[in-house]
Amino acid sequence: MTSKTRTNEEILEAVQDRYGRIAQNFQPELTVLNNASCCDPDTGADCCGSDLYDVDLSQLPADVTGLSLGCGDPIAIASLEPGQTVLDLGSGGGIDCFLAAERVGPTGHVIGVDMTPAMLEKANRNKAKLGVAQVEFRQGQIEELPVENDSVDVIISNCVINLSPDKTAVFHEAFRVLKPGGRLAVSDMVTRGKFTPQERADMSAWAGCITGAEDVAEMAAWMRDAGFAQVAIQKKEDLSVNLADVAPHMGPAEIFSARITAVKPGL
Numbered sequence: 624m625t626s627k628t629r630t631n632e633e634i635l636e637a638v639q640d641r642y643g644r645i646a647q648n649f650q651p652e653l654t655v656l657n658n659a660s661c662c663d664p665d666t667g668a669d670c671c672g673s674d675l676y677d678v679d680l681s682q683l684p685a686d687v688t689g690l691s692l693g694c695g696d697p698i699a700i701a702s703l704e705p706g707q708t709v710l711d712l713g714s715g716g717g718i719d720c721f722l723a724a725e726r727v728g729p730t731g732h733v734i735g736v737d738m739t740p741a742m743l744e745k746a747n748r749n750k751a752k753l754g755v756a757q758v759e760f761r762q763g764q765i766e767e768l769p770v771e772n773d774s775v776d777v778i779i780s781n782c783v784i785n786l787s788p789d790k791t792a793v794f795h796e797a798f799r800v801l802k803p804g805g806r807l808a809v810s811d812m813v814t815r816g817k818f819t820p821q822e823r824a825d826m827s828a829w830a831g832c833i834t835g836a837e838d839v840a841e842m843a844a845w846m847r848d849a850g851f852a853q854v855a856i857q858k859k860e861d862l863s864v865n866l867a868d869v870a871p872h873m874g875p876a877e878i879f880s881a882r883i884t885a886v887k888p889g890l
C-alpha cells in the first residue's frame with residue numbers, strides 16, 4: 624500500500640472513475656452487479672443498498688432501486704413538505720430525488736447534483752421513465768454547487784460527503800445555498816478515530832466509501848465553522864447519543880453509518 628498523499632484532483636478522479644464504471648455496467652436484471660455498491664464488500668463494510676430504507680420502494684423500478692448506492696435513508700429524517708425545494712448532493716441514479724419528489728409534490732422542486740456523466744445519464748433516463756417533472760439533475764461538484772444562494776429548503780445526501788476530498792468546501796457550499804432556516808438531512812459514513820495516511824492513500828478504499836470518512840468531532844467542527852447550528856451526528860444503529868458533542872477519539876478508526884442533521888440559522 625502506498626503512503627503517497629493524494630491530491631484532491633486524484634481523489635475526485637478515482638471516485639468519478641468508480642461511479643462511472645458502476646453506472647455504465649449496471650443492468651437491473653443482473654442483481655449480482657448491484658453488489659458493486661459504494662461500500663466495497665472486500666473492505667468489510669456492509670452498509671449499502673436499497674434495503675436500508677424504511678419506506679416501501681415497490682413503486683420504484685429496478686433501474687432506480689438497483690442503482691441505490693447509499694448507506695442510509697435521508698428521506699426518513701428530512702421531514703419534507705409539499706412545495707419545498709430539495710437539493711440532493713451526489714444524486715447517483717436518483718433514488719432519493721424520486722422519493723423526495725413524492726413528498727414535495729408537483730409544486731415542489733428537487734435538484735440532484737452529481738459530477739459523473741454516466742450516473743446523470745441513468746438518472747435522467749429514470750426521470751423520463753417515472754415522468755416526474757419536478758426533478759432536475761445538474762452536473763457539478765458538491766464542493767462548488769451549481770445552485771443559487773439562499774434557494775433550498777432542505778439538503779439531503781446519501782453516502783457522498785465521505786467521498787469528498789474537501790469536506791469544508793462542501794459544508795460552506797451547503798450553507799450558502801440553503802435558505803435561512805433551511806436544514807441539512809444527511810446519511811453518511813463517519814468514524815470515531817482517524818484512518819492513517821497510508822489507509823487514506825488507498826483510492827479503492829476511499830472510492831468504496833471507507834477511508835474518506837472523517838471523525839465525527841472533526842465533521843461537527845467543520846459544520847459549525849461553516850455557520851450551521853443544531854449540529855447532530857448520530858449512529859444509525861444507536862440514536863441515543865449526539866456524537867457531535869463528544870471529544871475527538873484517539874484510537875484507530877471505527878467506521879459506521881450516521882444521521883447528520885443541522886440548521887442554517889436565520890428564522
Ligand SMILES: C[S@@+](CC[C@H](N)C(=O)[O-])C[C@H]1O[C@@H](n2cnc3c(N)ncnc32)[C@H](O)[C@@H]1O
Binds near residue numbers: 639736786
Ligand atoms: C455512493 S454513490 C451514492 C449515490 C446516491 N446518493 C445513492 O444513494 O444511490 C456516490 C455518488 O456521488 C457522486 N459524487 C461523489 N463525489 C462527488 C463530488 N465531489 N461531487 C459530485 N458528485 C459526487 C458519484 O458520482 C456517485 O454518483
